[in-house]
Amino acid sequence: MQWFLNELKKGLPRTNGAGWTIISDEHQSILRAVNLELPQAEHRHCARHIYANWKKDFKGEELKLHFWRCVKSYNMADFNDALQEMTELNHAAVDEFRKADPNVFCRPYLKNLTKCDTIVSNMVETFNNYIMRARSKHLIDMLEDIRTMLMKRLVTKKEDAQKWVGSICPKILALLEKEKEEATKCTIMPATTSLFLVAYYFDTLEVDLDKRSCTCGKWDLKGIPCRHAIATILYKRFDVSAFVDRCYTKEAYLEAYSGSIPPLAGDRYWPKMNTTLLPPPIKLGPGRPRKNRRKSAHEDPKKPGKLTRHGLQMSYRVCGLPGHNKRKCPDKDTIREPSPPPKRGRGRPKKVVATPSTQSTITHEISAQPS
Structure with missing residues (x-):
């Protein structure tokens, strides 16, 4: 790993x-290599891997929601509220959560220099799936396939970006449109020409247009104006896209894909050498080589990406108490189950022929009801 970073x-x-941001799991070789080669880089730990180790001792859907609510909070106020609710639910879970060092995987503690709020290593999983077929080939063929795939990808991404109409990436524009809908619910109170007090439901936040900062922390970390900032920008009749960070612009996107990989002819056209070149030694392990990624312990093998019902608490629908079913209910002898609804008879219901007597009764009942 140290050689790779070098x-x-x-x-x-x-x-x-x-100015770098590195996201990885907590493997000791990666931690040691980053500390030696890139000491000034921000090294974030993947929250998904931390949760996989944390949930071994603390199961349950409610604890899972509190964990990700703490991790995805953009400011310390929301983080402390979520942590307090988790403390009331399970104090030992909070102690184990703090031992994992929230400074490296929770958003309120992250640096806002790179304008990135990513806390999981899903980008690596996406790339591994992208080169899945190439990884099963021989070393030289694998490298050649990856080279041609990236060569083509650089060109297609650049051509797609040149067709964009505006100066902002389309996905960022879609996010701004969603935030504009919520911005209509904000109340603006100006303090200066660039400093505003924004009331949003029961929250009161401070927005600084010059510093491009908001109390919620989302604009500071992500670089995309939040709903509170958009409300103040529209209040001043400014263009919202002018307050988006440069990394989300069309210019920066084309600059990132400006490079290219030169083509390389087949091995038939390579220069011939007189020296004997031996292939690297290959050590084959027992069994068939692994192609698919290592799935989570509770992931459904029949439905990729879907988790099983492991960890969910059952509850008896009659007594309403969690942790047991009908067979182990402590009050099963005293509680009477509700009778099932009557089954509907087969066939079409019979028509009722209205006689003069029934017709007058129906008219009387309808007219007696209040208007």
Whole structure:
């Protein structure tokens, strides 16, 4: 891992890691290599891997929701509220949560220099799925397939970006449109020409247009104006897209895909060498080589990406108490189950022929009801 980071530093401008954000799991070789090669980089730990270890001792859907609510909070106020609710539910779970060091995987503690709020390593999983077929081939064929795939991807991404109409990426524009709907519910109270007090339901927040900052923390960390900031921008009759960070612009996107990988002819056209070149030694392990990724312990094998019902608390619908079913209910002898609804008879219901007597009764009942 240290060799890889050392080679990575040669192709990127800032060699000390300042301004970099690295996201990985808590493997000791990765932690040690980043600390040695990129000491000034921000090293985030994948929250999904931390939750996988944390949930071994603390199961349940409610604890899971509280965990991700703490992790995804953008400010300390929301983080402390979520942590307090988790404390009331399970105090030991909070102690174990703090031992994992929230400074490296919770959003309120992250640096806002790179304008990235990602706390999981899903990008790596996406790339692994992208090169899945190439990974099963021989080393030289695998590298050649990855090279041609990336060569084509750089061109297609650049051509797609050149067709964009506005100056902001389309996905960012879609996020701004959703936030504009919520911005209509904000009340603006100006303090200066650039400082505002925003009331949103029961919250009161401060927005600074010059510093591009909001009390909620979302604009500071992500670089995209939140609903409170959009309300103040529209109040001043400014263009919302002008307050989006440069990394989300069309110009920055084209700059990222400006490079190219030169084509390479087949091995038939390579220069011939007189020296004997031996292939690297290959050590084959027992069994068939693994192709699919390692699934979670509670992931449904028949439905990819879906979790099983493991960890969910059952409850008896009659007594309403969680943790047991009908067979183990402590009050099963005293509670009488509700009778099932009557079954509907087969066939079409018979028509009732209205006689003069029934017709007058129906008219009387309808007219007697209040208007």
